[in-house]
Amino acid sequence: MADTHTKLNARYDVTSLRADFPILGEKMRGKRFVYLDNAATSLKPQSVIDAEVSYYTRMGANIHRGAYEFSERATLAFDATREKLAHFINKPADGQIIFTKGSTEGINMVAAGWARRKLTAGDEIVTTQIEHHADLVPWQEVARETGAVLKFLPIDPETGTIRLEDVEKTIGERTRLVAVTAMSNVTGYMPPVREIIRIAHRHNAVVLLDGAQYVSHHPVDVTDLDCDFLVFSGHKMLGPTGTGVLYGKEHLLDQMAPLNYGGDMILKVWNDHSTYKELPDRFEGGTPNIAGIIGLGAAVDYLLNLGMDKIAAHEHELVEYLVERSAGLTDVSVYTAQDPEHRGGIFSFNVEGVHSHDVGAVLDNEGVAVRTGFHCAQPYMRLLGVPGTVRASVYLYTSREDIDTFIDALSKVKEVFR
């Protein structure tokens, strides 16, 4: 597999594409800026920034409403992003792309609009202890309100992975919904979602994939995967903040109530009732983040132009390099997924005797940006038995030089905390 990755990336020129990201030319704490917090949000290329600005400089108008050219221009640019995203995830004909402000909103839409209406006491929601809070807390609320039961796919303590025999044992006849991440934001672990979906469907359960970490880094084909819902965040895939996507199958979206009732989602309104537009408009009440969605279209263009398979291969190499370089460090415990084929571009660790926040401060002083703490995944922290970790996460513009700077900066931790 490593050979395939190397061949694939023979022409991946990280130096030249870094020039597309203006912020990479900035200094942080007076040092070369090394951005390793991509799991939190991604940096934006100039083309995305330009596209977002172009809405304000060339269009300005609201969409779907104005009777004039500039509104037409904005509407076309806005709708084009939906088409690009459909291509990006290979949307089937019976699926829909709905714009959200991020993965959290997408999950909450399904929780409030579908699960809360469809689940009853004794039904089961199956999830995992490695979810981001955004893919756990909404289900806790659904369970509390409907009397449904929350169940967890066991994490094998030896390998930190989900075993298929445990999936078979956990998902059963009462399982109505399976909500699972495609990639952990803490360890980069990528559960066997394809098999989980297959097993869930055998029991007629609906599967929601949390793609917040996965989609921005890997090729995704929802037609092939056959998940029922997929959420992801625009800002983690080079797009503007406040943008995201809920993909869903039409027959399920037809059972789902919108979160926002009001303008632009109605067909006819009488004094006492209303009728609603077709999919996906029904779920996009109110003026959306037009500039952001237009920017997201430019982000999809950028990613597709580069090639998601190449991006995945580049990150795969970087994490191998990170693991290799970190092997020489003393006093460092690594929590990153062990199996390279089920590991995304995330490197989580702790320095013995030093709190993650303090490690983060030392790295910051060297110009290196990382995330520290619980990573919105407290149950996973309890499972790992740590009060937080330091997380370095890579993306398409991360270079080997970034990794070298990061490893060198780590050696300063013990100098400060003698």
Place this chain on the structure above:
Amino acid sequence: MNLNEDLYKEIILDHYKSRKNRKRIETANLHLEAANPSCGDDIDLYLDVKDGQIQDVAFEGMGCSICMASADMMCEAFRGKSVEEAQQLIDKFKGMLTRNESPDFPDEAADLEAMQGVAKFPLRIKCALLAWTTANQLVSPKDKPQT
């Protein structure tokens, strides 16, 4: 920037390593758990107050050096003080970190000045304040008129 001069001063690291005030007080009549969920600071603060005097004060928990050192310093500064004096210390400490006020602590609590450097790191201020805001909730609950 030299972190050992600006943020992680020796006196702060000494308080971080100290275990003297890290314990549960079984006789405590005031106890509160508090956390900074985003960064992973988590403390249990215990105060034993009799007739308006702080007899004993201690904490348990996990957190970064700034949070733990600040809690340790606070315990040292509070012990033997009246609740009123503790409230004045809380106000002065918050003023130093959030209102850019010059430190003005009594001699026996002068160590607290070492925390002034944290004001230069806006994201760390809440670490330094966790123990203090928790203590404030214990000694001046919101339903009591503030003086």
